[in-house]
Amino acid sequence: MGSFEGVITTGIYCLPPCPGRPRSENVITFTSAAGAEAAGFRACHRCRPYRGDRLPARASELVCRASDLIATGALDDGNEAELAARLAVSERHLRRMFHEQVGATPDQLARSRRAHFARRLLDDTDLSVTDIAFAAGFGSLRQFNRVMVGTFRAAPLALRKRRRRADRLVADGGLALRVPLPEGTDIDRRLAQLARAAIGGIESATATRYQRTVSMDGDPGVIEISSAAPDAVRLIVHLPHIEGLIHLVAQVQRLLAGQPWDRxxxxxxxxxxxxxxxxxxxxxxxxxxxxxxxxxxxxxxxxxxxxxxxxxxxxxxxxxxxxxxxxxxxxxxxxxxxxx
CATH class of the missing domain: 1.10.340.30 (Hypothetical protein; domain 2)
Incomplete structure (x- = not known):
């Protein structure tokens, strides 16, 4: 997975290749977007690195497992000490591994994931700021505003005004999202695999589209997945509520990476x-x-x-x-x- 470049003179970090061409002596490299943000850099408005989900290419098994737990909400209500206990390591060791490989603490990674997911919802949907806050896993509007200003140097409504005309997705019913794919995913091959193994009643699949029933906090819903681009899929969700949507999207990404929907x-x-x-x-x-x-x-x-x-x-x-x-x-x- 590619690295991120922070430009010292502007305080901006990019995902190469970016249209901006800073002088090499003004560039420092980060292994993750969360690491760049922890160092005080904000996302570039041109290349928009927040629109992808990337972990360092050489992340250890421990960091990958911890990141998976963070993606499922381990730090929404818990803390780093509890996360470390689940992984059978000390909190100090976990934080050290994250500093070395991610450039940020587990808490900072979780905060960055929520902020990036919320920013994509601001770009791609017409959901209200309140709905986006809770869909991205924030506990309150105050916390949401504080984190977004800290990450992007602008409030949510100001960020929405910067979205591009082609960003907004329109679906015939349901909420349409653009979901980044794990690097190296062959989406056509994965959709074909899902079609071959589909269980009638809960799944419906073709070579280009996958649908299944899901349960969010005990309430039923439906997801629809189709190929949108080499690095993303179009996800349409039909749900009775969207609180915690970020975790459902993470589950979709794991499914597309070859993991089961549910253990x-x-x-x-x-x-x-x-x-x-x-x-x-x-x-x-x-x-x-x-x-x-x-x-x-x-x-x-x-x-x-x-x-x-x-x-x-x-x-x-x-x-x-x-x-x-x-x-x-x-x-x-x-x-x-x-x-x-």
Whole structure:
């Protein structure tokens, strides 16, 4: 992944190649946007480095795991000490690794991610400033304004006035977003993979579009993913609320990078030997039905661990060993489900 360049004379950082051409002696390099911001630089208005999500190319497994947890909201309500405990390292060691590889602390990375996500929503959507604040994971409007001014040197409404005419996305229903892809992602290949493995009832896929039901805080919704550019996808979300949308988008990015949508779902898929017929019957028998999705060809959420922990599972094509394995997996996953 590319590095970021901070220009000492202007206090601006860019993602090369940028139309601006500073003198090389005035440039210092950062491994991440968060690192540049922690050093006091603001994002360039020309190349707009906040429109991509990048971690250093040589980030260690520890930093990658911590960053994944941050993406799922580990620092929304928790702190760095609790994050370090989840990773079985000391807080001091975690901060040192982040300083060396990211150039910023875990808290600074989390703040930068929220600010960048909010800035993309200001560019691409007509959501209100209040809606954007909570969609990006901020706890209050005051905090949102403070972080945006600190990161971009301008308040949210002023930043919205700077958006470009081509930025705003329009969708026929739902909220359209432009989501940066992890570097190296072959989106056409990934969409084809998702189409081959799609489970009827919760997923609908072609070579160019993927749709699935999702659950946000227990409320059902639908996402639609289609290729938009070599480095981004067009995501349309149909949700009853958008608080914490940043975490759903991070989940989409992990899915497109080849990871499963959900760990429990992935294990159940594996036990069923990837038989879409068995999985379809599992979904339609034990998944929560969702009304009003006929236009998507969808109608269920994937069954929860609670729904499968004591389920009979007979009559859907599973042998006794497979049924027992799914129930055991569900009982193990149920405490995590209840804990949120």
């Amino acid at each position: 429990f779902e992935a294990v159940v898929r594996g036990i069923a030997a990837d038989s879409t017929g068995v999985l379809h019957d599992l979904v339609t028998t034990y998944g929560a039905p969702v009304a009003g999705l006929r236009q998507f060809g969808l109608g269920y959420l994937f069954p929860t661990p609670t729904a499968l922990a004591a389920a009979d599972l007979s009559g859907i094509g599973l042998d006794a060993v497979g049924a027992q394995a799914i129930r055991a997996c569900a009982r193990e996953a149920r405490p995590r489900e209840l804990a949120g």
